[in-house]
Every structure is written in C-alpha cells, then in structure tokens.
Amino acid sequence: MLRWQVGAFTITSVVESEAPTSPRFLFADLDKKAVLGIAERKPWLQPNFVSPEGFLLQKIHALVIDGGGRRIIVDTCIGNDKERHNPGWANLQGPFLDDLAAAGYPAETIDTVICTHLHVDHVGWNTKLVDGRWFPTFPNARYLFVKPEFEHWQVAPDINGDETFADSVAPIHEAGLADLVSTSHEVCPGIHYEPTPGHTPGHVSLVIESEGQRAVITGDMIHTPLQIAAPEHSSMFDTDPDMARHTRKAFLDRWSDDATLIIGTHFGSPTAGTLTADGDGAYTLHC
Numbered sequence: 001m002l003r004w005q006v007g008a009f010t011i012t013s014v015v016e017s018e019a020p021t022s023p024r025f026l027f028a029d030l031d032k033k034a035v036l037g038i039a040e041r042k043p044w045l046q047p048n049f050v051s052p053e054g055f056l057l058q059k060i061h062a063l064v065i066d067g068g069g070r071r072i073i074v075d076t077c078i079g080n081d082k083e084r085h086n087p088g089w090a091n092l093q094g095p096f097l098d099d100l101a102a103a104g105y106p107a108e109t110i111d112t113v114i115c116t117h118l119h120v121d122h123v124g125w126n127t128k129l130v131d132g133r134w135f136p137t138f139p140n141a142r143y144l145f146v147k148p149e150f151e152h153w154q155v156a157p158d159i160n161g162d163e164t165f166a167d168s169v170a171p172i173h174e175a176g177l178a179d180l181v182s183t184s185h186e187v188c189p190g191i192h193y194e195p196t197p198g199h200t201p202g203h204v205s206l207v208i209e210s211e212g213q214r215a216v217i218t219g220d221m222i223h224t225p226l227q228i229a230a231p232e233h234s235s236m237f238d239t240d241p242d243m244a245r246h247t248r249k250a251f252l253d254r255w256s257d258d259a260t261l262i263i264g265t266h267f268g269s270p271t272a273g274t275l276t277a278d279g280d281g282a283y284t285l286h287c
C-alpha cells in the first residue's frame with residue numbers, strides 16, 4: 001500500500017484497480033507506437049508509467065487524508081453494483097470497502113468526501129446498493145461537491161451514457177449530506193481546492209500543506225504522466241480540451257519546484273513524485 005507523509009497529514013492510496021490501458025482509450029491522437037516514441041525521448045516514463053508495448057500503466061484509487069482530527073477520502077473510484085456501459089466497470093464486486101477498512105479507515109470513520117470532479121470513476125463509492133436502493137457509503141461524512149460541477153452534470157449527459165449522477169451523486173443530495181462549495185474551497189486548515197478547469201467545468205485539484213511540506217492531488221487534468229512528458233495532449237474525456245491543455249501547462253509550470261509532491265489520480269505506482277521543467281515545454285516527474 002502506498003502511503004505518504006505531508007507534515008501532520010498521512011495520505012494513503014486505496015486501490016480499486018490497476019491495469020495497462022490502451023492509449024486509444026484516452027487519446028484520439030496517440031497510439032502505442034506514438035507513446036513509445038515519447039518514452040524514447042523521455043525515458044523516465046519507463047518502466048513505471050509506459051509498458052514495453054506502449055500501454056499506459058494506470059490505476060483507479062482513492063486517497064485518504066488523515067490528520068488534524070480529520071479523515072477525508074478523495075475520489076471514490078467506480079464502486080460496486082453499478083450499471084455501466086464500459087464492461088470493465090459494470091457491476092463490479094470488488095473488495096474496496098474491506099481494503100479501506102484494512103488500511104485503517106472503516107467507511108463510518110470518514111468525515112469528508114471530496115470528488116475532484118463528477119466523472120464515473122471518481123464518484124462510484126459515494127453510494128452503495130442496499131435492498132435495491134442507493135445509500136451513502138459514508139454515512140457520517142459531509143460530501144463536498146463543487147457547485148458549478150454539480151450543476152453541470154445535473155443536466156449534462158454522462159460521458160459514457162451511464163446514470164452516474166442519478167446513482168452516485170443525487171442520492172447524497174437527497175440524503176442531505178451534500179455541501180455545494182466553490183472551486184477554491186478551504187476544506188480545513190492546510191487543505192484547499194484549486195480550480196483546474198477544462199477536463200470538466202468545475203474540476204479542482206487539492207492542495208495539502210503542513211509543517212513546510214506540500215502535496216497536490218491532480219485530479220484528471222493530468223490523466224497519465226505521459227501528459228507531463230507531453231503536455232499538449234488532451235484526453236478525449238475533456239469537456240474543453242483547449243482549456244484542459246492550458247490548465248495543465250499552467251499547473252506544471254507552477255508546481256515544477258522539485259519540492260511539491262504531485263500525487264496522480266490515475267498514475268500507476270509509485271503514483272507520486274516531484275516535478276522539474278525540462279526546458280522544452282515538457283516536464284519530468286521524479287519518483
């Protein structure tokens with residue numbers, strides 16, 4: 001299990017799935033050959049983030065932030081029992097909640113749920129199926145939804161045509177556990193949102209600061225470290241690919257201080273590192 005210490009905060013990765021992903025799943029303009037070409041120019045991508053065949057090494061995980069009397073879960077993966085068009089994501093029966101408890105965090109001990117955005121792989125465990133109905137998985141938590149993000153997906157069609165909002169977001173609102181917050185919301189002392197729009201309209205990244213140390217959880221405006229080595233490539237799931245590209249470049253420029261721990265929402269293990277600028281518009285993630 002991956003775990004990082006940022007001052008007084010412990011950040012733990014709880015993995016739902018980890019698998020090589022075809023670049024075509026994410027990028028219209030990149031195939032495996034093109035990915036291997038980028039990896040040849042930027043060899044740090046291998047072996048952790050690009051396979052010898054040119055697959056992207058990705059994971060879906062949640063991050064638990066424990067400290068300052070708080071237990072916060074960030075991005076709740078795909079979830080079990082959900083009807084999904086992607087066959088790899090449909091009706092999962094995984095041990096995520098057991099793994100979360102084994103990491104030291106039974107669901108009822110979580111006090112805050114954060115979703116960097118409301119895509120299908122970031123909201124799934126918000127709810128669980130009980131007697132045919134969706135109930136909050138974290139009954140003692142406040143769920144923080146970014147207001148413009150919530151309002152967008154309340155009416156916009158899901159990226160895969162799934163009922164993601166209806167089964168994983170609306171039941172939280174109906175249970176009275178949702179707080180609609182701004183894109184620069186302060187969660188608690190030391191933890192705040194930063195707006196990183198483009199992947200989705202109200203997308204945020206999460207900054208964690210304590211005792212002179214800092215980490216940032218990316219969300220999906222960087223899906224894969226490949227987009228650190230080649231920031232110009234936006235994913236097919238971006239609501240606004242041009243804005244996502246602009247946001248990504250500004251993000252990389254800002255945090256390439258070789259000190260801030262960048263924790264990826266989908267980066268394969270080891271999943272986190274510090275950034276430096278290469279000087280050619282690209283960046284390197286040092287794990």
Ligand SMILES: [Zn+2]
Nearest residue numbers: 119121122220
């Ligand atoms: Zn995602």
